[in-house]
Amino acid sequence: MRVPFVITVDGPAASGKGTIASRLAREYDLPMLDSGLLYRAAGVLAGRAGVDLDDGEAVARVARGIQVEHLGDPEFRTRGAGEAASRVAVHTPVRLALRDLQLAFARRPGGAVLDGRDQGTVICPEAPAKLYVTASPEVRAERRWKQLQAQGEAVTYDEILADIARRDARDGGRADSPMRPAEDAVLLDTSGMTIEQAADAARRIVEAARARWENSR
Template sequence: MAPLTIAIDGPAAAGKGTLAKRLAAHYALPYLDTGLLYRAVGRRAAERGIDLDDPQATGEVARALDAGEIDEASLRGREAGELASRVAAHPPVRAALVAFQKAFAADPRGAVLDGRDIGTVICPQARVKIFVTASPQVRARRRTEELSAKGRAVDYERILAEVRERDARDAGRLEAPLKPASDAALLDTSEMDIETAFRAACDLVDRALDAERRA
């Protein structure tokens, strides 16, 4: 039987990263937050004064990216997320990082990857695909509370507008737009806390594996 590869997709602040980490630990699988790759490219390009709307220049940054140099803590902020969304629209950036992600997903032990096109582009043959979502209002509230807890002054309405803008940009891009894979299970976390969402995600994985065994 093929290694257990779990593809987790969804928009920002839906909870997919937290779920993916916990699923990786639960099933003892390597984990990759693919959004960090795009954040690292956006941050590095910005630091070097590179035009974020230049596909070729940002593509060169992506091809030179060393995953070992990625500092997760410094890439978690809203600014890095916005930079990532801009560079992710460029085909040269995507080509470089898609190759990296596919190599990671080919791990013979299996893997858990989360992002926005894992089930549709990176791992279309993944044994389990979950599209994690939540309403824009809930996601904006979560992001507002997260930033407030870090002592930052934030405005909910501004965060909500940014969430909707980013959703539109991610869903409307020509290259690998954000959308569920046709065979992905949908998990709406709008009314769930993290424990409830984690149990629901485990149920989806276990049911998929049980279905394979019965087939």
């Protein structure tokens, strides 16, 4: 049986992968899962419950109660939530607690768009279309800084650049499901691109993958 048409969009923070994933979901009329929001929710909800974010088992108990439908809380998109997500994502129990939910989403019969760090390597390695979206740390820091300023958060560019470096090291260095491109993912560096240019480049990559998928029937 042929796998559904799944698009995985992996990459580091503020690379543009979320915007690209959203555009692709609209283009192909597919449901989208922002897996990073699951870890942000786990970190924020654990913090609210007074749970130590370095206690993987305790955070995992919180994570097991998370549902895709409950990810609309604005606090999940704050700078603090991003830091909390990076901290809790290193714990294997937390990753296991959230894995079944991600696998179920990836196996929807009609296909899906999956946005995250390990969607093409761990969650859906058989996906027909895989992108790894990246950009230089300086460009990513500037994007995130502007985004947080627009949200009313008082933060400096240098603070965000330090955040980016810390998160890259943590996400890429964790023992369980480290952030890295899948062997068959297409690398898309958006450093010098506008949103429209990046989205168009991503669409062309997916179109080529979709043609291969269609011809595999």
